[in-house]
Amino acid sequence: MLRGRASSATDASFVIGRVEIKARRFAGGPTGPLLPPGVVKVVLTPQGREFEVERAKRVADLLQQLDITPGTVLVIRGDQLLTEDARLSTSDEIELRSVVSGG
Amino acid sequence: MKCTRCRKPAEVKLRAHNSAFCRACYVVFFRRRVVRTIEKQKMFDGDARVLVAVSGGKDSLALWDVLAEEGYQTVGFHLALGIGAYSGRSLEKTEEFARARGLELRTHTLADEGLAVPDMMVATNRPACAACGTAKRHYFDSAALEYDCNVIATGHNLDDEAARLLGNVLRWQTDHLARQRPVMQPTHEKFVRKVKPLYLTSELETASFAFLSGIEYVVEECPNAAGATQLTYKALLDQLESTSPGSKLSFVNEFVTRGSAGFLAKERGAAPSTCGGCGMPSFGELCSFCSLRAEIQRKQASASAPASRS
Ligand code: SF4
Numbered sequence: 412m413l414r415g416r417a418s419s420a421t422d423a424s425f426v427i428g429r430v431e432i433k434a435r436r437f438a439g440g441p442t443g444p445l446l447p448p449g450v451v452k453v454v455l456t457p458q459g460r461e462f463e464v465e466r467a468k469r470v471a472d473l474l475q476q477l478d479i480t481p482g483t484v485l486v487i488r489g490d491q492l493l494t495e496d497a498r499l500s501t502s503d504e505i506e507l508r509s510v511v512s513g514g
Numbered sequence: 515m516k517c518t519r520c521r522k523p524a525e526v527k528l529r530a531h532n533s534a535f536c537r538a539c540y541v542v543f544f545r546r547r548v549v550r551t552i553e554k555q556k557m558f559d560g561d562a563r564v565l566v567a568v569s570g571g572k573d574s575l576a577l578w579d580v581l582a583e584e585g586y587q588t589v590g591f592h593l594a595l596g597i598g599a600y601s602g603r604s605l606e607k608t609e610e611f612a613r614a615r616g617l618e619l620r621t622h623t624l625a626d627e628g629l630a631v632p633d634m635m636v637a638t639n640r641p642a643c644a645a646c647g648t649a650k651r652h653y654f655d656s657a658a659l660e661y662d663c664n665v666i667a668t669g670h671n672l673d674d675e676a677a678r679l680l681g682n683v684l685r686w687q688t689d690h691l692a693r694q695r696p697v698m699q700p701t702h703e704k705f706v707r708k709v710k711p712l713y714l715t716s717e718l719e720t721a722s723f724a725f726l727s728g729i730e731y732v733v734e735e736c737p738n739a740a741g742a743t744q745l746t747y748k749a750l751l752d753q754l755e756s757t758s759p760g761s762k763l764s765f766v767n768e769f770v771t772r773g774s775a776g777f778l779a780k781e782r783g784a785a786p787s788t789c790g791g792c793g794m795p796s797f798g799e800l801c802s803f804c805s806l807r808a809e810i811q812r813k814q815a816s817a818s819a820p821a822s823r824s
Protein backbone atom coordinates (compact mmCIF):
# COMPACT_ATOMS: atom_id res chain seq x y z
CA MET A 412 0.00 0.00 0.00
CA LEU A 413 1.01 3.56 -0.45
CA ARG A 414 1.91 5.46 2.64
CA GLY A 415 2.66 9.03 3.39
CA ARG A 416 3.92 10.40 6.66
CA ALA A 417 0.77 11.39 8.51
CA SER A 418 2.00 14.83 9.44
CA SER A 419 3.69 15.83 6.23
CA ALA A 420 2.05 13.94 3.38
CA THR A 421 0.08 15.85 0.81
CA ASP A 422 -2.44 14.42 -1.60
CA ALA A 423 -1.18 14.41 -5.11
CA SER A 424 -2.86 13.64 -8.34
CA PHE A 425 -0.86 13.36 -11.51
CA VAL A 426 -0.47 11.43 -14.67
CA ILE A 427 2.16 8.85 -15.40
CA GLY A 428 2.06 6.54 -18.34
CA ARG A 429 -1.17 8.38 -19.02
CA VAL A 430 -2.90 6.78 -16.05
CA GLU A 431 -4.31 9.09 -13.44
CA ILE A 432 -2.89 8.26 -10.06
CA LYS A 433 -4.13 9.48 -6.74
CA ALA A 434 -1.51 8.93 -4.12
CA ARG A 435 0.12 10.52 -1.14
CA ARG A 436 3.36 12.28 -1.68
CA PHE A 437 6.49 11.33 0.19
CA ALA A 438 7.67 14.38 2.01
CA GLY A 439 10.57 13.03 4.04
CA GLY A 440 13.23 13.73 1.43
CA PRO A 441 16.80 12.46 1.60
CA THR A 442 17.35 14.11 4.94
CA GLY A 443 14.04 12.92 6.38
CA PRO A 444 13.65 10.33 9.11
CA LEU A 445 14.59 6.70 8.53
CA LEU A 446 12.01 4.68 6.67
CA PRO A 447 10.09 1.99 8.49
CA PRO A 448 10.83 -1.60 7.41
CA GLY A 449 9.41 -2.87 4.13
CA VAL A 450 9.18 0.52 2.47
CA VAL A 451 10.51 1.21 -1.01
CA LYS A 452 11.23 4.74 -2.15
CA VAL A 453 10.04 5.57 -5.63
CA VAL A 454 10.71 8.56 -7.82
CA LEU A 455 8.70 9.13 -10.96
CA THR A 456 10.46 10.84 -13.84
CA PRO A 457 10.22 13.16 -15.63
CA GLN A 458 7.49 14.33 -13.22
CA GLY A 459 9.95 14.22 -10.31
CA ARG A 460 7.35 13.07 -7.77
CA GLU A 461 8.47 10.95 -4.85
CA PHE A 462 6.55 8.25 -3.02
CA GLU A 463 7.08 5.54 -0.51
CA VAL A 464 5.37 2.27 -1.16
CA GLU A 465 5.08 -0.55 1.33
CA ARG A 466 4.32 -4.23 0.90
CA ALA A 467 5.67 -4.33 -2.61
CA LYS A 468 7.66 -7.54 -2.79
CA ARG A 469 8.22 -7.38 -6.49
CA VAL A 470 8.26 -4.81 -9.24
CA ALA A 471 4.88 -6.07 -10.48
CA ASP A 472 3.31 -5.26 -7.06
CA LEU A 473 4.80 -1.79 -7.15
CA LEU A 474 3.36 -1.04 -10.59
CA GLN A 475 -0.01 -2.43 -9.62
CA GLN A 476 -0.17 -0.31 -6.47
CA LEU A 477 0.68 2.79 -8.44
CA ASP A 478 -1.78 1.80 -11.18
CA ILE A 479 0.88 1.97 -13.87
CA THR A 480 0.42 -0.08 -17.02
CA PRO A 481 3.44 -2.41 -17.35
CA GLY A 482 5.58 -1.49 -20.33
CA THR A 483 4.99 2.25 -20.00
CA VAL A 484 7.95 2.85 -17.65
CA LEU A 485 11.54 1.74 -17.22
CA VAL A 486 12.08 0.39 -13.71
CA ILE A 487 15.54 1.52 -12.69
CA ARG A 488 17.55 0.59 -9.60
CA GLY A 489 21.03 2.08 -9.62
CA ASP A 490 22.48 1.42 -13.06
CA GLN A 491 20.22 -1.56 -13.73
CA LEU A 492 16.83 -2.19 -15.26
CA LEU A 493 14.46 -4.47 -13.37
CA THR A 494 11.97 -6.88 -14.90
CA GLU A 495 8.50 -7.26 -13.38
CA ASP A 496 9.38 -10.35 -11.37
CA ALA A 497 12.43 -8.73 -9.74
CA ARG A 498 12.36 -8.75 -5.93
CA LEU A 499 12.47 -5.46 -4.09
CA SER A 500 14.08 -4.98 -0.74
CA THR A 501 13.69 -2.49 2.04
CA SER A 502 15.41 0.82 1.42
CA ASP A 503 15.53 0.23 -2.34
CA GLU A 504 15.36 3.44 -4.30
CA ILE A 505 13.56 2.93 -7.56
CA GLU A 506 13.18 5.31 -10.50
CA LEU A 507 10.13 4.78 -12.67
CA ARG A 508 10.92 6.58 -15.91
CA SER A 509 8.14 7.11 -18.41
CA VAL A 510 8.95 5.79 -21.89
CA VAL A 511 6.04 7.59 -23.50
CA SER A 512 6.67 10.55 -25.76
CA GLY A 513 3.94 12.60 -27.30
CA GLY A 514 3.26 15.38 -29.74
CA MET B 515 13.91 -13.90 -14.91
CA LYS B 516 16.65 -15.23 -17.15
CA CYS B 517 17.91 -14.12 -20.55
CA THR B 518 16.27 -16.24 -23.26
CA ARG B 519 19.59 -16.43 -25.07
CA CYS B 520 22.31 -16.92 -22.45
CA ARG B 521 20.45 -17.59 -19.15
CA LYS B 522 22.11 -14.66 -17.34
CA PRO B 523 19.77 -12.45 -15.24
CA ALA B 524 17.48 -10.48 -17.56
CA GLU B 525 17.08 -6.70 -17.52
CA VAL B 526 14.45 -6.40 -20.24
CA LYS B 527 11.34 -8.45 -20.83
CA LEU B 528 9.49 -8.02 -24.12
CA ARG B 529 6.09 -9.64 -23.95
CA ALA B 530 5.41 -8.82 -27.60
CA HIS B 531 8.40 -10.98 -28.54
CA ASN B 532 7.92 -13.53 -25.76
CA SER B 533 11.55 -12.99 -24.77
CA ALA B 534 13.78 -11.64 -22.02
CA PHE B 535 17.30 -10.33 -22.39
CA CYS B 536 20.39 -9.56 -20.35
CA ARG B 537 22.11 -6.27 -21.15
CA ALA B 538 24.64 -7.61 -23.65
CA CYS B 539 22.11 -9.77 -25.53
CA TYR B 540 19.52 -6.98 -25.61
CA VAL B 541 21.87 -4.48 -27.22
CA VAL B 542 22.70 -7.03 -29.91
CA PHE B 543 19.02 -7.94 -30.40
CA PHE B 544 17.96 -4.28 -30.77
CA ARG B 545 20.71 -3.37 -33.22
CA ARG B 546 20.02 -6.41 -35.38
CA ARG B 547 16.33 -5.66 -35.44
CA VAL B 548 16.90 -2.10 -36.66
CA VAL B 549 19.40 -3.20 -39.31
CA ARG B 550 17.06 -5.95 -40.51
CA THR B 551 14.22 -3.42 -40.84
CA ILE B 552 16.45 -1.09 -42.87
CA GLU B 553 17.45 -3.94 -45.18
CA LYS B 554 14.06 -5.59 -45.50
CA GLN B 555 12.28 -2.34 -46.31
CA LYS B 556 15.16 -1.28 -48.60
CA MET B 557 15.50 1.99 -46.70
CA PHE B 558 19.14 2.57 -47.69
CA ASP B 559 22.39 0.68 -48.11
CA GLY B 560 25.96 1.10 -46.94
CA ASP B 561 26.77 3.74 -49.55
CA ALA B 562 24.05 6.13 -48.42
CA ARG B 563 24.74 9.36 -46.56
CA VAL B 564 21.99 9.48 -43.96
CA LEU B 565 20.69 12.69 -42.42
CA VAL B 566 19.48 11.67 -38.96
CA ALA B 567 16.93 14.08 -37.52
CA VAL B 568 17.95 14.20 -33.85
CA SER B 569 15.82 15.85 -31.20
CA GLY B 570 17.83 14.74 -28.15
CA GLY B 571 15.12 12.30 -27.07
CA LYS B 572 15.53 8.55 -26.63
CA ASP B 573 14.33 7.48 -30.07
CA SER B 574 16.44 9.68 -32.31
CA LEU B 575 19.60 9.23 -30.23
CA ALA B 576 19.09 5.44 -30.12
CA LEU B 577 18.66 5.49 -33.90
CA TRP B 578 21.77 7.58 -34.44
CA ASP B 579 23.73 5.30 -32.12
CA VAL B 580 22.71 2.17 -34.03
CA LEU B 581 23.40 3.67 -37.46
CA ALA B 582 26.83 4.96 -36.44
CA GLU B 583 27.79 1.74 -34.66
CA GLU B 584 26.71 -0.34 -37.64
CA GLY B 585 28.98 1.68 -39.90
CA TYR B 586 26.47 3.77 -41.84
CA GLN B 587 27.57 7.27 -42.86
CA THR B 588 25.52 9.72 -40.85
CA VAL B 589 25.08 13.45 -40.40
CA GLY B 590 23.08 14.43 -37.34
CA PHE B 591 20.75 17.38 -37.80
CA HIS B 592 19.19 19.16 -34.85
CA LEU B 593 16.62 21.90 -35.23
CA ALA B 594 16.66 24.13 -32.14
CA LEU B 595 12.99 24.98 -31.62
CA GLY B 596 13.34 27.71 -29.01
CA ILE B 597 10.88 26.12 -26.56
CA GLY B 598 12.37 27.37 -23.30
CA ALA B 599 14.45 25.15 -21.05
CA TYR B 600 13.24 22.03 -22.86
CA SER B 601 14.93 23.08 -26.09
CA GLY B 602 18.07 24.16 -24.24
CA ARG B 603 18.47 20.74 -22.66
CA SER B 604 17.64 18.98 -25.94
CA LEU B 605 20.47 20.76 -27.74
CA GLU B 606 22.83 20.10 -24.85
CA LYS B 607 22.15 16.33 -24.84
CA THR B 608 22.44 16.13 -28.62
CA GLU B 609 25.76 17.99 -28.66
CA GLU B 610 27.16 15.88 -25.81
CA PHE B 611 26.16 12.71 -27.63
CA ALA B 612 27.81 13.78 -30.90
CA ARG B 613 30.96 15.04 -29.17
CA ALA B 614 31.47 11.87 -27.12
CA ARG B 615 31.22 9.72 -30.25
CA GLY B 616 32.98 12.04 -32.67
CA LEU B 617 29.93 12.28 -34.95
CA GLU B 618 29.12 15.08 -37.39
CA LEU B 619 26.30 17.27 -36.06
CA ARG B 620 24.68 20.23 -37.82
CA THR B 621 22.22 22.50 -36.10
CA HIS B 622 19.87 25.27 -37.07
CA THR B 623 18.31 27.68 -34.59
CA LEU B 624 14.78 28.89 -35.37
CA ALA B 625 15.10 31.83 -32.99
CA ASP B 626 17.88 33.27 -35.18
CA GLU B 627 15.17 34.21 -37.70
CA GLY B 628 12.68 35.27 -35.05
CA LEU B 629 10.81 31.99 -35.59
CA ALA B 630 11.08 30.26 -32.21
CA VAL B 631 8.07 27.93 -31.90
CA PRO B 632 6.34 29.98 -29.15
CA ASP B 633 6.68 33.13 -31.28
CA MET B 634 5.23 31.37 -34.31
CA MET B 635 2.34 30.13 -32.19
CA VAL B 636 1.51 33.63 -31.00
CA ALA B 637 1.83 35.18 -34.45
CA THR B 638 -0.25 32.55 -36.23
CA ASN B 639 -2.74 31.98 -33.43
CA ARG B 640 -2.66 28.26 -34.26
CA PRO B 641 -1.39 25.29 -32.22
CA ALA B 642 2.38 25.27 -31.72
CA CYS B 643 2.70 21.84 -33.31
CA ALA B 644 1.32 23.04 -36.66
CA ALA B 645 4.05 25.63 -37.21
CA CYS B 646 6.64 23.38 -35.59
CA GLY B 647 5.83 20.54 -38.00
CA THR B 648 6.02 22.81 -41.04
CA ALA B 649 9.40 24.15 -39.90
CA LYS B 650 10.77 20.66 -39.25
CA ARG B 651 9.74 19.38 -42.67
CA HIS B 652 11.29 22.37 -44.37
CA TYR B 653 14.60 22.27 -42.51
CA PHE B 654 15.01 18.50 -42.74
CA ASP B 655 14.49 18.69 -46.53
CA SER B 656 16.85 21.59 -47.02
CA ALA B 657 19.49 20.17 -44.65
CA ALA B 658 19.56 16.91 -46.66
CA LEU B 659 20.22 18.97 -49.78
CA GLU B 660 22.78 21.22 -48.12
CA TYR B 661 24.77 18.43 -46.45
CA ASP B 662 24.63 16.16 -49.47
CA CYS B 663 22.57 13.38 -47.92
CA ASN B 664 20.43 11.01 -49.97
CA VAL B 665 18.06 9.87 -47.25
CA ILE B 666 16.45 11.37 -44.12
CA ALA B 667 15.94 9.03 -41.13
CA THR B 668 13.62 9.97 -38.27
CA GLY B 669 13.12 8.32 -34.88
CA HIS B 670 9.39 7.57 -35.15
CA ASN B 671 8.76 4.40 -33.16
CA LEU B 672 6.10 1.69 -33.15
CA ASP B 673 3.94 3.51 -30.60
CA ASP B 674 4.04 6.72 -32.65
CA GLU B 675 3.01 4.83 -35.77
CA ALA B 676 0.32 2.80 -34.01
CA ALA B 677 -1.20 5.93 -32.45
CA ARG B 678 -1.13 7.72 -35.78
CA LEU B 679 -2.66 4.73 -37.56
CA LEU B 680 -5.43 4.50 -34.98
CA GLY B 681 -6.19 8.20 -35.42
CA ASN B 682 -6.27 7.86 -39.19
CA VAL B 683 -8.48 4.76 -39.06
CA LEU B 684 -10.93 6.26 -36.58
CA ARG B 685 -11.66 9.01 -39.09
CA TRP B 686 -10.92 6.91 -42.19
CA GLN B 687 -8.57 9.54 -43.46
CA THR B 688 -7.74 7.70 -46.65
CA ASP B 689 -5.34 10.36 -47.91
CA HIS B 690 -3.37 10.18 -44.66
CA LEU B 691 -3.45 6.38 -44.68
CA ALA B 692 -1.97 6.45 -48.17
CA ARG B 693 0.97 8.45 -46.84
CA GLN B 694 1.64 6.49 -43.65
CA ARG B 695 4.57 4.38 -44.80
CA PRO B 696 7.97 3.56 -43.29
CA VAL B 697 9.60 4.54 -46.58
CA MET B 698 8.47 7.62 -48.49
CA GLN B 699 9.97 8.06 -51.92
CA PRO B 700 10.86 11.60 -53.01
CA THR B 701 8.40 13.42 -55.26
CA HIS B 702 10.96 15.88 -56.64
CA GLU B 703 14.65 15.80 -57.50
CA LYS B 704 15.44 18.25 -54.69
CA PHE B 705 13.77 15.99 -52.12
CA VAL B 706 15.26 12.77 -50.76
CA ARG B 707 13.72 9.55 -49.47
CA LYS B 708 12.37 9.60 -45.89
CA VAL B 709 12.56 6.52 -43.70
CA LYS B 710 11.57 5.40 -40.19
CA PRO B 711 13.94 2.59 -39.17
CA LEU B 712 12.36 2.30 -35.68
CA TYR B 713 8.77 1.86 -36.88
CA LEU B 714 8.67 -1.71 -35.54
CA THR B 715 10.41 -1.03 -32.21
CA SER B 716 8.28 0.10 -29.30
CA GLU B 717 8.97 3.01 -26.96
CA LEU B 718 9.82 0.51 -24.25
CA GLU B 719 12.40 -1.05 -26.56
CA THR B 720 14.05 2.23 -27.57
CA ALA B 721 14.05 3.57 -24.00
CA SER B 722 15.55 0.31 -22.71
CA PHE B 723 18.19 0.39 -25.43
CA ALA B 724 19.08 4.02 -24.70
CA PHE B 725 19.38 3.32 -20.97
CA LEU B 726 21.40 0.12 -21.36
CA SER B 727 23.78 1.68 -23.90
CA GLY B 728 24.48 4.60 -21.59
CA ILE B 729 22.83 7.19 -23.84
CA GLU B 730 22.02 10.37 -21.93
CA TYR B 731 18.79 11.66 -23.45
CA VAL B 732 16.19 14.27 -22.56
CA VAL B 733 13.61 12.47 -20.44
CA GLU B 734 11.26 15.42 -20.14
CA GLU B 735 8.65 16.04 -22.80
CA CYS B 736 8.03 19.06 -24.97
CA PRO B 737 5.56 21.14 -22.92
CA ASN B 738 3.33 21.42 -26.01
CA ALA B 739 2.86 17.65 -26.15
CA ALA B 740 0.74 17.53 -23.00
CA GLY B 741 -2.87 16.82 -23.76
CA ALA B 742 -2.18 15.84 -27.36
CA THR B 743 -4.78 13.44 -28.75
CA GLN B 744 -1.93 11.14 -29.69
CA LEU B 745 -1.31 10.48 -25.99
CA THR B 746 -4.90 9.32 -25.54
CA TYR B 747 -4.47 6.88 -28.40
CA LYS B 748 -1.20 5.67 -26.93
CA ALA B 749 -2.87 5.01 -23.58
CA LEU B 750 -5.63 2.99 -25.25
CA LEU B 751 -3.10 0.98 -27.21
CA ASP B 752 -1.00 0.34 -24.08
CA GLN B 753 -4.03 -1.10 -22.30
CA LEU B 754 -4.76 -3.31 -25.28
CA GLU B 755 -1.11 -4.33 -25.39
CA SER B 756 -1.06 -5.29 -21.72
CA THR B 757 -3.96 -7.72 -22.13
CA SER B 758 -2.96 -8.84 -25.60
CA PRO B 759 0.82 -8.51 -26.12
CA GLY B 760 1.92 -7.94 -29.69
CA SER B 761 -1.22 -5.99 -30.69
CA LYS B 762 0.65 -2.82 -31.58
CA LEU B 763 3.20 -4.69 -33.63
CA SER B 764 0.63 -6.57 -35.68
CA PHE B 765 -1.57 -3.48 -36.08
CA VAL B 766 1.25 -1.51 -37.70
CA ASN B 767 3.07 -4.35 -39.39
CA GLU B 768 -0.02 -5.83 -41.03
CA PHE B 769 -1.12 -2.40 -42.18
CA VAL B 770 2.22 -1.81 -43.87
CA THR B 771 2.48 -5.26 -45.44
CA ARG B 772 -1.16 -5.86 -46.38
CA GLY B 773 -3.35 -2.83 -45.74
CA SER B 774 -1.57 0.22 -47.04
CA ALA B 775 -1.50 -0.86 -50.68
CA GLY B 776 -5.28 -0.42 -50.71
CA PHE B 777 -4.93 3.28 -50.11
CA LEU B 778 -3.48 4.82 -53.22
CA ALA B 779 -1.89 8.18 -52.76
CA LYS B 780 -3.56 10.85 -54.81
CA GLU B 781 -0.41 12.19 -56.39
CA ARG B 782 -0.34 15.91 -56.64
CA GLY B 783 2.09 15.48 -59.53
CA ALA B 784 5.59 16.85 -59.60
CA ALA B 785 5.81 20.21 -57.92
CA PRO B 786 5.71 22.61 -60.86
CA SER B 787 7.59 25.54 -59.46
CA THR B 788 10.42 26.67 -57.25
CA CYS B 789 9.74 28.58 -54.06
CA GLY B 790 10.62 32.25 -54.43
CA GLY B 791 11.76 32.35 -50.81
CA CYS B 792 14.01 29.34 -50.34
CA GLY B 793 14.44 27.69 -53.73
CA MET B 794 12.92 24.39 -52.61
CA PRO B 795 10.12 22.74 -54.64
CA SER B 796 6.77 24.39 -54.17
CA PHE B 797 3.19 24.18 -55.39
CA GLY B 798 2.66 27.92 -55.25
CA GLU B 799 4.84 30.99 -55.44
CA LEU B 800 6.06 30.24 -51.93
CA CYS B 801 6.45 26.85 -50.22
CA SER B 802 4.37 26.24 -47.10
CA PHE B 803 7.26 27.17 -44.81
CA CYS B 804 8.06 30.41 -46.62
CA SER B 805 4.42 31.47 -46.62
CA LEU B 806 4.26 30.72 -42.91
CA ARG B 807 7.40 32.81 -42.39
CA ALA B 808 5.96 35.66 -44.48
CA GLU B 809 2.72 35.57 -42.48
CA ILE B 810 4.61 35.69 -39.19
CA GLN B 811 6.90 38.52 -40.28
CA ARG B 812 3.88 40.52 -41.46
CA LYS B 813 2.12 40.08 -38.13
CA GLN B 814 5.23 40.80 -36.11
CA ALA B 815 5.87 43.97 -38.11
CA SER B 816 2.33 45.25 -37.67
CA ALA B 817 2.39 44.40 -33.94
CA SER B 818 5.58 46.37 -33.36
CA ALA B 819 4.73 49.30 -35.66
CA PRO B 820 3.43 52.37 -33.82
CA ALA B 821 -0.31 52.72 -34.20
CA SER B 822 -0.92 55.16 -37.01
CA ARG B 823 -3.94 57.41 -37.00
CA SER B 824 -5.29 59.17 -40.00
S1 SF4 C 1 5.13 18.62 -29.28
FE1 SF4 C 1 6.68 20.22 -29.26
S2 SF4 C 1 8.32 19.42 -30.56
FE2 SF4 C 1 6.50 18.16 -30.98
S3 SF4 C 1 5.55 19.17 -32.75
FE3 SF4 C 1 4.57 20.03 -30.92
S4 SF4 C 1 5.78 21.86 -30.47
FE4 SF4 C 1 7.00 20.64 -31.89
Ligand SMILES: [Zn+2]
Pocket residue numbers: 517518519520521522535536537538539540
Ligand atom coordinates in the same frame (compact mmCIF):
# COMPACT_ATOMS: atom_id res chain seq x y z
ZN1 LIG D 1 21.96 -12.84 -22.47
Ligand SMILES: [Zn+2]
Pocket residue numbers: 789790791792793794796800801802803804805
Ligand atom coordinates in the same frame (compact mmCIF):
# COMPACT_ATOMS: atom_id res chain seq x y z
ZN1 LIG E 1 10.31 28.22 -49.40
